[in-house]
Amino acid sequence: MANELLTILEYIEQERGISRESLVRALESAILTASRKSIHPASELKVKIDPATGQIQAWAMLEVVESNPTCDQLVIERARERFPDVKLGDVVEWEVTPRNFGRIAAQTARQAIIQQLRKAEKENVQEEFADRVGQIINGTVRRFEAGNVIIDFQKAEGIMPSKEKIHDEQYMPGDRINALLLKVDINTSGPSLIVSRACREFVEKLFEREVAEIHDGVVKIMGVAREPGKRTKVAVMSTDPRVDPVGACVGMRGQRVRNITDELGNERVDIVPYDEDIRKYAVNALLPAKVQSVEVDEEKHELIVRVTEEQSKLAFGKKAQNVRLCSKLIGWNISIRNEDDGAEPKNNSIAEQLRTAARNLAAELNVSEKTARLLVNNGYVTVDDFKAADLDSLLDIEGIDQDEVNVARNLLDD
Template sequence: MRAEFLDALEEIVKDKGISKDILYDALEAALKTAYKKNFGSAQNVEIEIDKENGDAKVYAKKTVVEEVENDLLELNIEEARKINPKYEIGDIVRVEVTPKNFGRIAAQTAKQVVLQRIREAEREIVYEEFVNRESEIVTGLVQRVSKSNILVNLGRTEGILPNSEQIQGEIYNQGDRIKSYILEVKKTTKGPQIILSRTHPGLVKRLFELEVPEIHDGIVDIFSIAREPGSRTKIAVYSNDQNVDPVGACVGYKGSRVKAIVDELNGEKIDIVTWNKNIEEFISNSLSPAKVLSVEVNEEEKTAKVIVPDYQLSLAIGKEGQNARLAAKLTNWKIDIKSESQAKAEEVNENITKEESLDDVESENIELID
């Protein structure tokens, strides 16, 4: 342990960003282990490193007693008072016991322990960095595929994109640069495990925050997002400034902003609609691009009956019911969509049923009179 070793520690502090105190604590613990392994584990010792010249000294901690039974742990009162006349029975005395060849043996034994502590400190730094970034977006390079999981290089560490969080149909090639959503950061024995997602609605939210300055600045807010990854997303936005059109801000000049997001999501369709505190208006907007004639809501059951023109019915429902399904997720209301002719037919049937019921009642009254 000499100056060159201290210089090496300084380099580690600079390169790895690890606290010098953490390194010295690790080093002292390692040297204590080395001493006990090579010179006897029965002693109660502590290590002291001179941070100026790198010298390491070993001190045995002994209890002052009247009669010594274990000379490794105890020191006679007379011997103790030769060191300092003020010592009394029960006091702890530090006695230097540094072996002549301690430096060489200690350095050899301590090396792996110090490296291990450095790895642990690095892992802790990475964990602290990423645990505070949960629910954020991160850019990385596809490193390799392992058992259908994608390993993504995030710089100081790797992230895992599990099969369940991958967009169906997306192909990931080594070296591809992708944006992902940090779903969860876990502590494991092998270091921090960073779970990424390409399917989470939060990814779309963060992409809009990156692309739309008005969202980043709080002028435009995102109310809700409904997503079927790889296929289609609906996003409801509103403006805190009456002079700013929220949908226009998100779309951008000639669609440039939303196009950048669609490209990042490999062609996933995105519908941007205006949120409105009037639920009828919001439900109507949520079914975009379909045109809505009327919305009738049941507040208690959170259900809505929507009437659309006949030629708009298939558009309102969407392929395999996707548009209606996403609108229901976006608004958190159950939506029943009818065409204008279906609604009229139902109304006619209801009227006929009512008339038949009245006729039945009148017939029963006549029979009673008779």
């Protein structure tokens, strides 16, 4: 056992960079915990490993008494066999190494070494990746666990939870993948790196990587609103009047933004000129719709946007996506109102339309209004939208009543 232990200690010290002293301390503690019952009934015990020879010994701290010793005591006659000068009341270290201690210690030592290696590896991961949180890292897809993607980043494994994946994006083992490092968690038993491709910060870092003007600080990203896998709006401004921020992001012949959309699986990316005037900002954000006018309701923190009937569909966008993203981007509620040839404006606020759509959908699908609202908020506004959707996508909606969805789908399929 001594020679085997020395060999293991030397290997770990050289190959893994873990000091022998820290390993020895961990082994002593682990062996003592695992072997306490077989060593001695004394309450205070020590296990010592000689780092030079690998020899393992156990010791009990015993008080010297005249007679009738307890488990924590030793009679003076016995004590003087090893310590001739001992006196009553002294506490001596008395070796109590059991005969079968080598076998017990060997098994425990192996387990302790594995635990120590895992701990050291976690600490190395923390040291290696702590400064890279918020950055894009590249790895290889290894396997899938309960809908999560496990990724090999060479020096550590990472996990991309199902909610951090781009909707409908498919991966295969061996695929190279870019993702944003959200955090490093060394306290979990699984992969330590938590990554995402669905967060808006991933888009920001892609622009920073592709657009030199953003990397250099000449062009700034002022806001990002995103529905992963579908559409993203990015607001930009220039600190140099000679630089067009939108043109810089689009690139020559659209190459820069095309590289980003390719990385995002052809997710649509709209680049919006930022403006401190909230009215102009809203007009820019609602493109390609042409806006007639914008009124500001400071009390309700709402923008009343008037458009023609023809432009209304563009302003709302497919499944109200355009106006929803605009509202997220500028941080104001937006009400779209139709205005045709001096006719009385008709209130068509997005909030009212969504509530109406939810009520109608609840009645048509025979589901609760809560379930209907979740469906509408995720883009499934009509029965046809619901019927055409992939069932797994519907069931993945956070907070959805899966039983109601299954019953509704079964009724439609009959």
